[in-house]
Structures are given as C-alpha cells and as structure tokens.
Amino acid sequence: MSEAAIVTEGLRRSFGPIKAVDGVDLAAPAGTVLGVLGPNGAGKTTIVRILTTLLTPDGGSARVAGFDVVRDAAALREVIGLAGQYAAVDENLTGRENLDLVGRLYHLGKAEARRRAEEMLERFDLTDAANRTVKTYSGGMRRRLDLGASLIGRPKVLFLDEPTSGLDPRSRFSLWDLIRELVVDGTTLLLTTQYLEEADRLADHIAVIDGGRVIAEGTTDELKSRVGGDLLAVRVADRARVTEAAEAIAGLGSGAPQVVAEAGEVSLPVSEGAAILAEVVRRLDAAGVEISDLSLHRPTLDDVFLALTGRVAEAADDDGPDTPRGRAARPARSRA
C-alpha cells in the first residue's frame, strides 16, 4: 500500500463569500481512523461531501482509495460508504427493504443484496425490527440502520459525518462500540465530530478544523501533550475576579493559565499537579479570591481546543458553511 487511503492537498471550496474549506491537507493510512474534529460550521461536512463526490472542490486535490474525487468519481463511489448527519433511510420502507435497496444500487445482485441485508440487520441488532417500517424506529435504531446501509457495499473507505449527533448517551456509547468493531475489519474510516470525547475514543489520528483550516493534528496523545501534563481547573466564586485569580497563580504551572471568562474558570497546565495544589490554594487565599471549585484532571480535547484557539469549541458559530443553502432546517422529523 504505497498510498494513504485518504489524501487531500490544499483542498478548497467556497459558498459565495464563505470559504468553507480553505486549504486542507489530510492523510489517513489504510485501516486507520481519522477524526476530523471541529465546531459547527468549521467545514467538516463540506470536506466529507467533497471526498464522497457530492461536491466538487474549487481547488486542490483529493484522492480516496487511489481514486481522484473528481476525475474518477464514478469508480470511487463503488468503494466508499457514507452515513451523513441525518439518517438517510426511507421511513416508508422496512429496515430490511432499506438495506436491500442499497444493496441493489451497489449492484450486488438479488441474492447477495439480500444476504448482506441480513448480515447488517444481525450485526446492528435490528433483526427483530427488520419487517417494521422505519417510521416506527427510534433515533438510535435509524442511525444503526443508516450505518448498516453505508456498509452494504463492503466499502474500503467509510465516511461517517457526525454519526452520533442528536443521540442520547446510551445510544451513543453503543454506536461507538459498533464503530470500533468496523475498524477491526480493515476499513479506513473518516469520522467527523464535534464531540471531543468521541474523537478521543475512536480516532487514531485527529485533525482539528476551525474556519475551514486544519489548526492542529496528531494522535490524541500528541494533541494532549500540547496542553502539557495535567490541568488544574479553578472556578472562582465571583466571576469578575477570574483574571485576578489567573494572575495570582501565573508562573506555578508548566504553561500560562487560560481564562474561560464565561465560566469563571482558570485552567492551568501543570506537570506535578498534586504538589502544586496546596500552593495554588495558598496564593488564591492570599489574594483574597474565593474558590468555588478546584479540580485536577487529565486534559480532554476540549482543553486542547481551548489551548489552540483561545476559545471553547461549543462557543463557535452555530451555523455556517457546513449547512449550505437551505439545509440548516433539514429535520430528522418523523412525520409532519
């Protein structure tokens, strides 16, 4: 395997004046999971749509499984699977009929399409619901069916665009387990998410996207090490005094304290956390700043995002180029 399963170079795509994807380089070796992490509107969905031939790029190049996404689009579609942000399954068909339809459209032939459908029903624990119309399915079941549909054609490269958004925690955890199993089969996976924990759990390699650009990449550990050691989080009783608190404890840690003003919190990267704890309390006490909460934790990707961008991931724009022309309102509604 001389070439990575996914390679993009200088990928660009604009919607009018908005540069949704603005020079993105990505690489995912075959059989690995690439997590594309970023807030809403960062450009994640646009990247997925380009890589799955739904959109053409304005510039740069992208190859998936050796196929150019523009020149070899037709051939590429035979070796990829896509599960988008909304479960793209037909409500008026049963679970089995949905899978069978996708199998037919991959040209598997009648018998093979049927066999694959059964396999997927089994694998995604939908056998009991196989003959019910999807209208009666829960959100988690629809997602599992959608994931099954994306795997019908035995894709070499699978794209999952925010596979667990809108699911309750239990459905999310069970979907994570299913996704982890896929990778064991050797499928290359590109997964977008705004759940930092999700990328942490599933991805081998993470690209952090913001404003259409890759602002950081590496393994989870590499990204975490950019924050440096553990994190000491101090929440002050009086939010207005958060900067004062940051000044009081500056110099104690292995890096500069980061202030999250809205939360009234200061987080300080520390190398030997427990030893510093006492000193932090002493300093804040001396400065007369009242502490409402104090915790020491391993950094999460939230912390990484904060360290990289100076803001929390969730605080980013709620809408943007990820939702071109009228798609923002696309509902996962059951029936009007």
Place this chain on the structure above:
Amino acid sequence: MSSVANRALPRRPLWWTVSDAAAVTKRNLYRYIRVPTLLLFSTIQPVMFVLLFTYVFGGAIQVPGVDSYIDYLMAGILAQTVIFGSTQTGVGLAEDLSRGMVDRFRSLPMARSAVLAGRTVSDTVRNLFVVSLMLVVGTLVGFRFHAGVVPALGAVGLALAFGLAFSWISALIGLSVGDVESAQAAGFVWVFPLVFASSAFVPVESMPGWLQVFVKANPVTITVNALRALTLGGPTARPVLQSLAWIVGILLVFVPLAVNRYRRAAG
C-alpha cells in the same frame, strides 16, 4: 494501488441504468402501499373534478356538435389529472433532497439518471391508477368511449406520456427549489394557466381573441384535442402527432436539464 486506479474502467452495463431506475421506482411505490391515505387523497381530487364539472357546469356549457358535456369533458379532465399528478414529482424529489436521501443515492455507484427516472416512472404508475379510477367514475355518470377500444387505450397511453413529460419539468423545479413547501407551491402555479387556458373544459372559440392565440399554441390544448379525437372520434393522426412532438420536445429539453441539476444537487 494507484496504477490499478488509473486503469480505464470497464463500461458500466446499460442494464444497470434500467435496474437502478426499477429499484428506485419500487421504493417510491412502496410509499403508496404503506401510506394508503396518500393514494386516496390523490384520487379523490380528480374524481371530484369529474363530478363537479359534470353537474355544476355541465348544464350551462353547451358545446356545438357534442351531445353530452361529460363526453367532451373527459379528455380535458384526463389531461388535467396527469398534469396535476406530475406536480408531485417535484415534491417527492424535494422531500428526498431535504431528508438526505439524495445525498445517499448520489454517493452510491448507481446511474445518475436513476433517481429521477424512478420518480417519474412511479408517478406515471400512480397516474395510471388515478386515471383508471376516474374513467370508472366517468363511465358511471354517463361517459362513453365513442371511437373504439384501440383509440381508447391510445388516449390513456397519450395522457400518461404527456404526464411523464410534465413530471420531468416538475423534477427540475423540485430539485431547484429544494424544500417541500416551495416545491408544492412552485409546482402548481405555472400549471394552472396552462390547464385552464386551454381547450380542456370549454371550446376555444368562446374565449377572447387575444387569449385564443395563447390557447391554440398551448400544448395542453393540442393534447386535449388529440385525446378528444381518440375518445369522441374524428381525425386523429394530426393532433396525436402534434401532441407526441410536444412530449418528445419536452423530454429532450428537460431530461438533460433535470439530470444535470441532480448531479450537482445541493451544490
């Protein structure tokens, strides 16, 4: 790996284009089995039109040379029914687009025309069902085919073909507006003048001169005239050929436009 990828790919069998469209048609038709009320309501409207026109206007409208208005009316109602039915093509596609189904289909190695062909064909099948039921109701209130069995079948076939052509126009509209409500509205506004400013319900001669210019060129008039010849009798060759020419013309223009729009849907 890359050398394999760069190799020229074998041509996709033409058969796939047909089987893909058939798979999508089947999927669309399931909807009427699973939601029978949909079919019920799309059937009620044309049946209601038959009854309303017959009993409300039938007494007032005298058509020279035709004994009963229902015989005159049926050709017009046939055309109206298939055209109104075809507006649902755009609505169905807009729905697939807004629910992410089009994204899924476009990411599959299926024929680019299959989603549209499947939709227009399934809407034609639905039109066949509605037209058949309408003819039954028409017959109950006094309509008769006067030109024989073959012209009668020809009339049904021509009406369905005309509806199919309009389905492709509707497909382009549905894909262009992108959401269900707009598709519903945009799909209907332009067909009203076409259907009513035609020979569908009243003789063209009863209209003001300036309107007659439009009405006589209107493909609905031409098709209704052909359907009338096929149901009532009279020379059929000229109106039928003219209507077929319109159908072929519409398809030649709108099939490529709609497929092209589909390729870049939501782009």
